[in-house]
Amino acid sequence: MIKLENVKKRYAERTVLDIPLLSIAQGEIVAFAGANGSGKTTLLRLLAGLIQADEGSAQLPAERLYMPQQCYAFRGDLVKNITLGGGDAAKARQLLEALELSALADKPARSLSGGELQRLALCRLLVRDCRVLLLDEPTAACDARGAELVLHAIQAYREAHDCAVLMTTHSPVLAAKGADRLIILNSGKPEADGEPREVLLHPATEWAKSFIAGWKIEC
Ligand SMILES: Nc1ncnc2c1ncn2[C@@H]1O[C@H](COP(=O)(O)OP(=O)(O)OP(=O)(O)O)[C@@H](O)[C@H]1O
Ligand SMILES: [Mg+2]
Numbered sequence: 001m002i003k004l005e006n007v008k009k010r011y012a013e014r015t016v017l018d019i020p021l022l023s024i025a026q027g028e029i030v031a032f033a034g035a036n037g038s039g040k041t042t043l044l045r046l047l048a049g050l051i052q053a054d055e056g057s058a059q060l061p062a063e064r065l066y067m068p069q070q071c072y073a074f075r076g077d078l079v080k081n082i083t084l085g086g087g088d089a090a091k092a093r094q095l096l097e098a099l100e101l102s103a104l105a106d107k108p109a110r111s112l113s114g115g116e117l118q119r120l121a122l123c124r125l126l127v128r129d130c131r132v133l134l135l136d137e138p139t140a141a142c143d144a145r146g147a148e149l150v151l152h153a154i155q156a157y158r159e160a161h162d163c164a165v166l167m168t169t170h171s172p173v174l175a176a177k178g179a180d181r182l183i184i185l186n187s188g189k190p191e192a193d194g195e196p197r198e199v200l201l202h203p204a205t206e207w208a209k210s211f212i213a214g215w216k217i218e219c
Contacts, residue, residue: 001024001025001026001028001060001061001131001132001164002022002023002024002047002058002059002060002061002132002164002166003021003022003023003024003058003059003060004019004021004022004023004056004057004058004059005020005021005056005057005058006019006020006021006055006056006057007019007022007046007053007055007056007057007058008053008054008055008056009039009042009046009051009053009054009188010054015188016037016039016042016187016188017039017042017043017046017053017188018187018188018189019043019056019188019189019190020189022183022190024164024166025164026131026162026163026164027158027162027163027164028164028165028180028181029154029155029158029164029165029167029178029179029180029181030164030165030166030167030179030180030181030182030183031167031168031169031174031175031178031179031181031182031183031196032044032166032167032168032169032182032183032184032185033168033169033170033172033175033182033183033184033185034184034185034186034211035211038185038186038187038188039185039187039188040136040137040168040185041069041136041168042188043166043168043185044066044134044135044136044166044168045066046058047060047064047066047132047134047166048064048066048134049064050066060132061131061132062131063129063130063131063132064130064131064132064133064134065125065128065130065132065133065134066125066134066135066136067121067122067124067125067133067134067135067136067138068136069136069137069140069168071114071117071118071120071121071141072117072121073108073109073110073112073117073120074109075108075109075110076108076109077105077106077107077108077109078092078096078101078104078105078106078107078109078112078120078123079092079093079096079105079106080109081109081120081124082095082096082120082123082124082127083127084124085124085127085128086128087124087127087128088127091127092123092127093105095123095126095127095153096123098149098152098153098156099119099120099122099123099149099150099153100119100145100146100149101116101119101120101123104116114141115141115142115143115146117141118138118139118140118141118142118146118150119142119146119149119150122135122138122150122153122154126153126157129161130161130163131161131163131164132163132164132165132166133154133157133158133163133164133165133166133167134166134167135154135165135166135167135168136167136168137167137168137169137170138150138154138167138169138174139151139169139171139174140169140170140171147171147173147174151174151177151178154167154178155178167179172200172212172215175196175200176196176197176200179196180195180196181193181194181195181196182194182195182196182199182200184199184208184211184212186207186208186211191204191205191207191208191211192204192205192208199212200212200215
């Protein structure tokens, strides 16, 4: 469904993304991890069509939705914020319920806390149909309960739409509990790729082993 071949992205001669081959199947939830600056956001922005690769080819469906790493709110209440792009108000209220934001539905979105705003940003995507969801650190601002709600909402959307989900994360819990596959980027290159628990418990390379050792894993 998604296929990248020899994709490279450079900034001022520095290669920040270098993907020899990456295939992602329909219905797959893939988590991308890696240190700050390892190219996770660059990869999602490239897949969202916001930036162009310098080399290589990418095949992917046209119907894609992208949630940036920095969430934002428009003026107006939560329902307005979700439906601004054409979403259905009843569906928006269902999503607010699922993400435990119903009590805040009539409040100005700009008054939300960081974790609430992140859940709102997810609702803004999930109210619409797509074939590929691109989520940049969708639980970064969430507490444990919020992260669980986000995971459930992503999985429910995947079930309903049979779409691919590509999300970045610094959370091993999100990777292990929420994804079918974990890919770790090392300076823009996939260094480990597989079933999350397998990748975490049996890292394929010394570099992956030392990167994972920095995570406190309870999975
Ligand atoms: N527009 C740009 N111009 C120059 N360098 C850039 C630009 N965008 C990203 N970079 C560089 O590319 C590298 C990868 O950045 P990217 O945002 O993809 O990292 P990341 O893995 O998402 O990091 P984080 O975990 O901090 O979100 C970084 O070193 C960054 O400084
Ligand atoms: Mg990033």
